[in-house]
Amino acid sequence: MVRSNQYSAAEAFNWGLRSVGALQMGRALQDYRLVHASREMYGRALYHMARTLNNPALVTADTTLAAAILLGGYEMANVTGEKAWMLHSRGISHLYQLRGAQAHADGMGRTLLLSFKGFLVYEALLNGESCFLEDEEWKQIIPQMIEDETRRGKVSRLGALIDFAGYEIARCPGFVKRTRSLVAETDPSDDERESLVKSITECQNTLYEYQTEMTAGVTASRKSQETDFAGVISADLVGPLWDYSMQGVNAAIAILNQLLTVLRADRTRRTVPKVTAGQQGCQPGKSAWEVLDYSSISGAIATGRRARQAPGPQQRVDFETWFDRVSMTMGMLDETAPFINYTSG
Template sequence: MVGVPRSKGCRTCLERRVKCDENFPTCKRCDKRGLQCPGYNRPRKFYHFIGPSGEQLTTSGLPQYIIDDSVSLRLNRTACVTQQKEAFGLFVDTTFPGLYYAWSSRVDVNFIEFVRQQDDSSFGALMLGARILGTLHLGRLYKDEDKIASCRSMYSRGLQCLAELIRNPQTVKSDHTLGAAVLLAIYEILDGTGQNSWLTHSRGITALFRHRGARAHSHGVGHMLLIAFRSFIVADALIRNEPCFLAEPEWRSIIKVSVRQEGLLGKGSKLGDLIEYSFHDITIIPGLVVRTRSLSNKLTHDNPVRRQKLMRELMQSRERLTDLHSQLVTLSSHDIRLEDRPGVYGPIPVHVANLLAHFSLHGINLATALLDRLILSIDSGQLQLTGSKSALCIEPSKEYQDTAISSASDMIPMLAGGSMGQINESPDHFALSMGMMILDGGSKDQLP
């Protein structure tokens, strides 16, 4: 750095520390003393300087980190973040192909686009979540244990960042916060510290959804985040033996709104609509389980009005799901020519549509079977219920007519842990089943 004296006097007067009369071309003080006045040119000298980034000047006067190095560091950082975003895209493409491609062209912003839109300088909770999942995917792909182990360290940092976002009233309702929570929960599902450790995240995500409100998830990023995690929310409610908040009217209305909007925007399809309506009915099943267990723990003839009302709801729900199942079977029939399917599949790719239909049908089958068991637990296998003829004509399947349910704890076998393999080994299939694969009891469902 160049230092310049503040006084305008000659150098001799400055050194003597006396006031210079600044006479031109030489000062009178120097003339009186018989000295040659050096004039008024300002001398310059260099001082040692430490910049704001901490780089020191070398003896040659150049900084240790010159501007090219600074630009290089920024370029390296940008390239690193870009690679992390692409690795996350590979993770989604490999781990959730059905869920992603079934909805990617139907939502306003898909998850990969959402991550790519983040600022390259951002290393917050959302980008850490994307980085963790991308690194986990690459570690498993190349069998690199060091990469897999590094995810746990990044996960701890991600949790700290997420906690800060949740504590801040200005960020607790943001898409960034909810997106980060979803990504960290998915990591916990795939490589968790315990068999059901993901439930802790799920409970927190449920609280975030409810705190943001249903309207925040009817469109945009909020709608995409709801679709990404809603199957796990249903499974969480079944495991905890609690009603699912997605069954509340304001949340169920989102499904009807989204179906209507997709139709208006030309993104709708018969297959997509049927699956949305199926999920619409599946959300109420956890609540039906809770109510059935509550009644099953009481005397057989206790409060018959409540029992009849519950029985009617169970049978109506089963009837709706049976009808939706039949329509899905018809749509996925191989007798329909591919050229006749644009209105059936819409923007959903054909190979993904087949996967989506298969596991959605599997989820409906599991939900219907559970409803059969709930009906039998109330009525001991005999449907003595007043109501419409169509409801009375629905009979439980033969498999469950031969099964006596003596206690509420036997209704959902292996629910608290036996089906965990279905989640972390095939999370995409689990999501496409609308969370109903939690009822599989650990069995593997294979594609035909």
């Protein structure tokens, strides 16, 4: 029975890989038969995944997590429904947590974390939940990751900064959730509000530091043609990686700034007469959260409406671009912020 279940884990991965490959090839060749075949392969992969998950000894295996990520990728590429990929993401999130942070500090575990962590942050934001990647144990493995790469001669200061920035970005969904809860409270304490403001401000300032260091490092590298800052990252990838990473950092800073605006407006709303609050920009009968303006983030209104309809690739042809953007911005697309507003309770 054990050998049978182990075989199912491998089969889940193999059929998942085949399904994604067949789908992409079918799209490229405009061959509907291949696309249809990919769905059958996907069904087989799901069957073997279900068998694998029924064995506690295999739930935390690398092969199991890799297969789950492939199945999530298939749903993203196939666009079968608005939130189908998010169901896979929720399950994948549980697998990461069962495995624990130390399982992802190096080797295949690190690769599996890097391949999907942007989607974990993005999905948490869309669902209005905290992301487990904000927990201290996930921050503590970053120096271990860097040490392991240094030992293997794969040093990159740019990569290290992106890892640290990614942790701060993963804290954003939690800040959104906490801000929602505080604004919804009947009588939140000043200490509670000030503690939240302090945490958000510290996170924002840390991101500003990473933003400055990444910009200065890339700029200096371009001027001197030196590779010390980028390290093992090839020259042709430095530009796109830095650009996407900066988009993620900038979007996170913008969201944190908006949360601080909400908290200040909520405090004002609770301490001054309604008519005065209205004159200061808080409309009578509406909370600070409801009147929050996200126009400071590029394309907020247009992308917000589109995101409300489908928080994923809008069309099948958008998949690769969308996938790269979520991954490389660490889960912080420009349209994330307005979508947060639309999904608030």
